Amino acid sequence: MKTIEKIEFHAGSRQELLPNFADDFPYIASWVELDLHIGRFVPWHWHRAVEIFYIESGAPECCTPGKKVRFPAGSGGMVNSNILHMSRALSRSEKNISLVHLLDPSLLAGEQGSRIEQKYITPLIAAPQIEIIPLFPENTSQRNILELIRQAFRIPENEFGCEIKLRRSLSEIWLMLLELCLPLPDQKGGSNKNNDKIKQMMVYVHEHYPEKFSISQLAASAFLSERECFRVFRQALHMTPVEYVRSYRLQAACQMLARGEKSVTRIGQACGLGSSSYFGKIFREYAGCTPSQYRARWQDCDN
Secondary structure (H helix, E strand, C coil): CEEECCCEECCCCCEEECCCCECCECEEEEEEEHHHCHHHEEEEEECCCEEEEEEEECCCEEECCCCEEECCCCCEEEECCCCCEEEECCCCCCCCEEEEEEECCHHHHCCCCCHHHHHHHHHHHCCCCCCEEEECCCCHHHHHHHHHHHHHCCCCCCCCCHHHHHHHHHHHHHHHHHHHHCCCCCCCHHHHHHHHHHHHHHHHHHHHCCCCCCHHHHHHCCCCCHHHHHHHHHHHHCCCHHHHHHHHHHHHHHHHHHHCCCCHHHHHHHCCCCCHHHHHHHHHHHHCCCHHHHHHHHHHHHC
């Protein structure tokens, strides 16, 4: 099982880069400690892989454009393919630990266009309204799925036939999730369109955040008006474009401070946050401490 303390992204996007995700068996088992992530949260991102998870301890919150769900220990769920999502630690009294199965849908579907893909995989991953499926142990059928999710982590990696056993377990979990969602809601083209537009604008921010740019330029990157740009950001990320740009720049500053690569002044300039006095002011509002204090705190964690 791979321990995840941070996530990385493909260059020029916010699609998560999944290391050790092999083409011949596209699957990763991960142990995720949210408290070890900078800021104790994972920022907005997406990936083609489906995320099936179990909460070992803590009480993280997962957000998608359409839902915000708190997951206490013993609960779990599924985040659908290519869905924008973020998560953050809520509990400070205990570690926020999740066990996560990350799998490309092809692992279960087999050959592209197969009957299994058409009947059982595509109907679920192509339903834009199904962003996240929460599972709670109080419900008997959901408790059974949660137990299967947890048991699948106990298959030893070096055991003979482990890949077949794992795929069998994940297939059983998938079928139960599909049954839980039936009948599937009618698809609406608008959801897919907005999803594509917000991703285009997020990529623009990630490529240009060190520079000065206007909201009209950001909107133009997705062929939208400024008014539509504000509407899509509020609908998808529950914030304005200005708030997202500032948040992303501050996240980038946090990463640079934790790595200790540049001076505080240079980091503020490199992240498009201007003078050291302005950078210090908005950073204190964001993190509750100065940039120098933040750097010292995270460097102490590494020692």
